[in-house]
Amino acid sequence: MLPVKFRIFNEVAMRKTVRFEVVKRATLLREIFLIFALVFAFAFLVGCGSDEKPIFEVEVEVPVPLTPEQEKINAILDSPELFEPVVEGTVAAEEAFVLNKAAQVAVLCYHDFHVSKATEMVMPAAKFRDQMRAIKEAGIPVITMADFLAWLREEKNVPDPCILITIDDGWDAVHSIAFPILKEFEFPFTIFLYQDYLNAGGRSLDLDELKELMSNGGEIGCHSVTHTNMADKAERDPAAYREYLQVELGQSKRFLKEVTGVESKVFAYPFGKYNDQAIEVAEDFGYEALFTVNGRRASWYDPRAELGRFVVHGDNDFNFNLATGFRSRDGIEADPSLSTGDAKLPFTTFPAPEERVKERRPEIRVDLSGLDDALPESIEMKVGGFGSLRTDFDPASRTVRCRVPQSMRNPECLVYFSVQVEGESKARSVSWRFYFDKNALYLEKPEETRQLPPAVDEPGMERGVQESV
């Protein structure tokens, strides 16, 4: 950077009449001649014989002299110590906050826990501990809901990638089983509670347990009053439907504030179900984020009323791996710490890992020609947001093909693929992700429906959240 100097100077010059004797000032012949000619003409005009000495008058502009104060200031400005040399870039780096809008947040969604039982919606303690350990060992930070919201508000950055742990419904096993494990790993968590199940006896959380969780890293969010499918009642009389939505979204928020003293800024749709009216009504209650269970990572660009979560099942690792397979970013390899299987696989895929495609409904292909003993009937392909998809296997080329059933709304697509190899006890699996050109998102009309793939977030209902549609 070039040094810059500052000086005071007066721009306004004084007009002054300067008198001087011609003879004294003139030094050049030409000037003397000119002056003599002028003086002669002057003398001729005013009359000869005057006794006065010839004086020549001109008007010149002279700078206004600086005042003593101004001179002092200039002396200070001249001093070399005043301006430290500035190294380019340092000011910008220190002062300008740049929001990382590209950060990836995997929002995990758990429900009930059990010491040993494992179903889709009931997570056994040992598996939960394994998953928490895998997150810790993979070095993926777990953030608080407060951090997540601050990032959405552009106030701060979140680590990229990172994880947000949420637990729905309010089972007492959150307190007895999940909480000690979360505490062990020092992970923050958010509990989405629905009014009718809090302090309801049986296996529900009671208020004292909830307060204990809240004073140990637990944040709370609303999960409605009655835990009903909010998109399902839309055929009701419009006024009654609106009133119902206002109760589910508004009353539940007031209730939580009343009993806990804490304002809840987030909402999780029961079963992940919602529609435009639910979003509209939610706006009246000042929620900053509303979560689905659509099996997508939350992105800063997502609508705040349609943020993605992954339901983590108690009887398999598919969604957990899909959500946390951040390490596949650098290539087609599963992270062994997340128990996805072999790290190196002789698979080639289309789209390739990290590839950008133009199509919003791409065909996904996996070439198994390098894996002679792969059993086609064991093939499983899961795609984020769509769940398990039907695949076709071409025995000649040994290629697995699968078409994404609907246009992708999220520019990122996560794929999980597994296949059993004859003679091996454990299936080989891999996850990777690819993108489609974001501009395509804005060129096409948005989807007509907001209906998500079948979703479940309660025991007793055996449909998978990310099953094929």
Ligand SMILES: [Zn+2]
């Ligand atoms: Zn629920």
